Amino acid sequence: MAEPAPGSLKQGLREDGWFTELSTLWPGTGLSLKVDEMLFQGRSDFQDVAVVKTGAFGTVLILDGAIQCTDRDEFSYQEMIAHLPASALGRPPKRALVVGGGDGGVLRELSRHASLEEIHIAEIDGMVIDVSKKYFPQMAVGYSDPRVQVHVCDGIKFVQDSPKGQYDIIVVDSSDPVGPAEVLFQKPFFEAMHRALAPGGIVCTQAESLWYHLEIIKSLAAMCSEVFQGGAVQYAFTTIPTYPSGQIGFMVCTKAGDGKPLDAREPRQPLPAAPEGRDYPPLRYYNHEVHRAAFVLPTFARDALAGSLSQF
Amino acid sequence: MAEPAPGSLKQGLREDGWFTELSTLWPGTGLSLKVDEMLFQGRSDFQDVAVVKTGAFGTVLILDGAIQCTDRDEFSYQEMIAHLPASALGRPPKRALVVGGGDGGVLRELSRHASLEEIHIAEIDGMVIDVSKKYFPQMAVGYSDPRVQVHVCDGIKFVQDSPKGQYDIIVVDSSDPVGPAEVLFQKPFFEAMHRALAPGGIVCTQAESLWYHLEIIKSLAAMCSEVFQGGAVQYAFTTIPTYPSGQIGFMVCTKAGDGKPLDAREPRQPLPAAPEGRDYPPLRYYNHEVHRAAFVLPTFARDALAGSLSQF
Numbered sequence: 001m002a003e004p005a006p007g008s009l010k011q012g013l014r015e016d017g018w019f020t021e022l023s024t025l026w027p028g029t030g031l032s033l034k035v036d037e038m039l040f041q042g043r044s045d046f047q048d049v050a051v052v053k054t055g056a057f058g059t060v061l062i063l064d065g066a067i068q069c070t071d072r073d074e075f076s077y078q079e080m081i082a083h084l085p086a087s088a089l090g091r092p093p094k095r096a097l098v099v100g101g102g103d104g105g106v107l108r109e110l111s112r113h114a115s116l117e118e119i120h121i122a123e124i125d126g127m128v129i130d131v132s133k134k135y136f137p138q139m140a141v142g143y144s145d146p147r148v149q150v151h152v153c154d155g156i157k158f159v160q161d162s163p164k165g166q167y168d169i170i171v172v173d174s175s176d177p178v179g180p181a182e183v184l185f186q187k188p189f190f191e192a193m194h195r196a197l198a199p200g201g202i203v204c205t206q207a208e209s210l211w212y213h214l215e216i217i218k219s220l221a222a223m224c225s226e227v228f229q230g231g232a233v234q235y236a237f238t239t240i241p242t243y244p245s246g247q248i249g250f251m252v253c254t255k256a257g258d259g260k261p262l263d264a265r266e267p268r269q270p271l272p273a274a275p276e277g278r279d280y281p282p283l284r285y286y287n288h289e290v291h292r293a294a295f296v297l298p299t300f301a302r303d304a305l306a307g308s309l310s311q312f
Numbered sequence: 313m314a315e316p317a318p319g320s321l322k323q324g325l326r327e328d329g330w331f332t333e334l335s336t337l338w339p340g341t342g343l344s345l346k347v348d349e350m351l352f353q354g355r356s357d358f359q360d361v362a363v364v365k366t367g368a369f370g371t372v373l374i375l376d377g378a379i380q381c382t383d384r385d386e387f388s389y390q391e392m393i394a395h396l397p398a399s400a401l402g403r404p405p406k407r408a409l410v411v412g413g414g415d416g417g418v419l420r421e422l423s424r425h426a427s428l429e430e431i432h433i434a435e436i437d438g439m440v441i442d443v444s445k446k447y448f449p450q451m452a453v454g455y456s457d458p459r460v461q462v463h464v465c466d467g468i469k470f471v472q473d474s475p476k477g478q479y480d481i482i483v484v485d486s487s488d489p490v491g492p493a494e495v496l497f498q499k500p501f502f503e504a505m506h507r508a509l510a511p512g513g514i515v516c517t518q519a520e521s522l523w524y525h526l527e528i529i530k531s532l533a534a535m536c537s538e539v540f541q542g543g544a545v546q547y548a549f550t551t552i553p554t555y556p557s558g559q560i561g562f563m564v565c566t567k568a569g570d571g572k573p574l575d576a577r578e579p580r581q582p583l584p585a586a587p588e589g590r591d592y593p594p595l596r597y598y599n600h601e602v603h604r605a606a607f608v609l610p611t612f613a614r615d616a617l618a619g620s621l622s623q624f
């Protein structure tokens with residue numbers, strides 16, 4: 001079994017029904033899942049899209065051969081990437097933007113914040129939205145919130161075209177920095193987000209694994225610190241069995257506002273709740289203690305990133 | 313590929329050189345590693361013992377088909393299982409016991425505590441010790457500490473035969489609760505450890521994954537709370553890519569001492585350091601903030617274990 005570049009589900013799927021998630025981003029290792037049923041396989045304008053049924057994790061969304069989310073553990077990622085910025089904000093959030101996140105899980109979590117008046121999503125791949133609505137109703141429920149406005153388009157262009165200072169929070173729920181999501185890890189996109197944020201606003205982006213991608217994270221943090229001068233750049237992580245190494249992190253970038261930079265380790269908003277009258281799952285991962293603990297890094301990572309992250 | 317009971321390396325090893333860690337404890341999923349070289353394969357009186365070379369994680373120890381430790385990430389487990397109890401203790405530890413832990417990594421970490429006068433290890437399988445000394449010198453360095461006394465024997469019997477109140481800390485570095493280590497998760501062993509602990513002493517045991525084994529953890533916590541009446545039972549975890557789900561936890565049980573039960577979330581001893589004049593790696597995972605954060609559980613686990621763990 002050679003190491004393929006990111007590609008299709010088929011590259012990791014064997015005749016005995018086991019799928020191994022292979023990538024140049026984590027060479028020589030990968031999570032394996034027994035696939036019970038192939039529910040969907042297609043090729044959009046941007047990537048390979050597959051949905052499979054597994055005994056271990058329920059229904060699984062796979063893009064370009066990489067696991068994006070599963071029924072059983074998606075909540076730990078969706079809750080953290082949404083509530084870290086929304087709860088750290090110094091005021092109740094009013095306008096939010098999600099870039100990527102076509103499965104709808106981040107929308108579901110953001111819609112727990114009653115103060116939000118508008119929730120925009122810019123997802124480049126309409127097939128991801130369609131497939132999620134069909135196979136992942138518990139995530140796609142986020143689309144049913146009347147505050148949500150869906151834009152199927154290039155997220156970078158959407159952010160560049162946004163009015164200056166428009167958003168309190170921007171969540172970048174991207175796939176890995178190979179393939180269509182590569183540009184979402186680069187400086188022009190972060191400059192555009194900085195511009196689109198209101199003073200004191202927060203960007204939270206998917207930022208890979210401390211165990212596998214420390215050098216990528218270090219470069220990303222250094223670039224973010226250049227863009228968010230006068231603000232703050234911090235890193236947090238969540239545990240999640242089906243992401244490489246069992247965890248994934250978030251770069252949390254705060255734009256300068258009035259006064260001193262905001263320390264995102266401290267939650268400032270009430271615990272998010274289910275929207276009134278809606279049949280929502282309870283919070284399963286996030287709480288305010290988890291928020292604070294998520295920013296505590298193992299010594300090897302703390303030391304490697306000390307020069308690139310903001311210190312409080 | 314059928315789901316085998318715990319067995320040999322061969323059950324998970326394919327002709328293309330990839331190994332998948334299969335177990336009835338995590339059915340339908342498993343970490344896969346590309347094996348570059350088979351360094352050792354043997355059968356001891358107790359289990360299958362294998363050592364393989366991988367590109368992703370360096371040298372890997374596999375017992376009964378389950379990954380025990382790898383060069384690249386062993387420190388996160390060894391540091392946490394040793395320093396959580398040793399640092400939480402209300403006084404500098406003088407006598408420590410390790411049950412299992414034949415690779416020597418826990419010994420290495422305990423030997424960073426200058427106050428320790430005796431460090432005993434009761435490992436049932438001499439082959440694990442021999443293999444570790446040959447293939448994992450950076451862990452087996454722990455055996456070179458002059459305070460270490462090695463007992464190749466049944467850990468339960470060793471604890472039962474120990475004088476009452478003998479140890480400040482006992483670390484149980486066991487494999488999973490199937491096969492030879494099953495008894496290390498049962499009440500008679502915990503009763504024997506409680507008896508062998510000094511007042512205010514702490515047991516720290518390998519206690520599986522919150523994501524995969526919540527029911528096992530719940531039962532274990534309830535049993536421990538019966539045994540450690542008047543003391544405290546708490547749960548912490550560390551992240552580690554090569555254990556199932558990418559994390560593993562610890563049951564931290566404190567014996568009643570003078571005054572109120574000790575809250576193990578608070579480190580009370582100075583940061584462990586390399587023994588004077590020894591060529592030791594620096595601490596790579598543990599620090600006092602990581603100590604406190606390790607006890608913060610995701611909401612699903614916090615709620616499930618609320619009735620079984622001590623509340624402070």
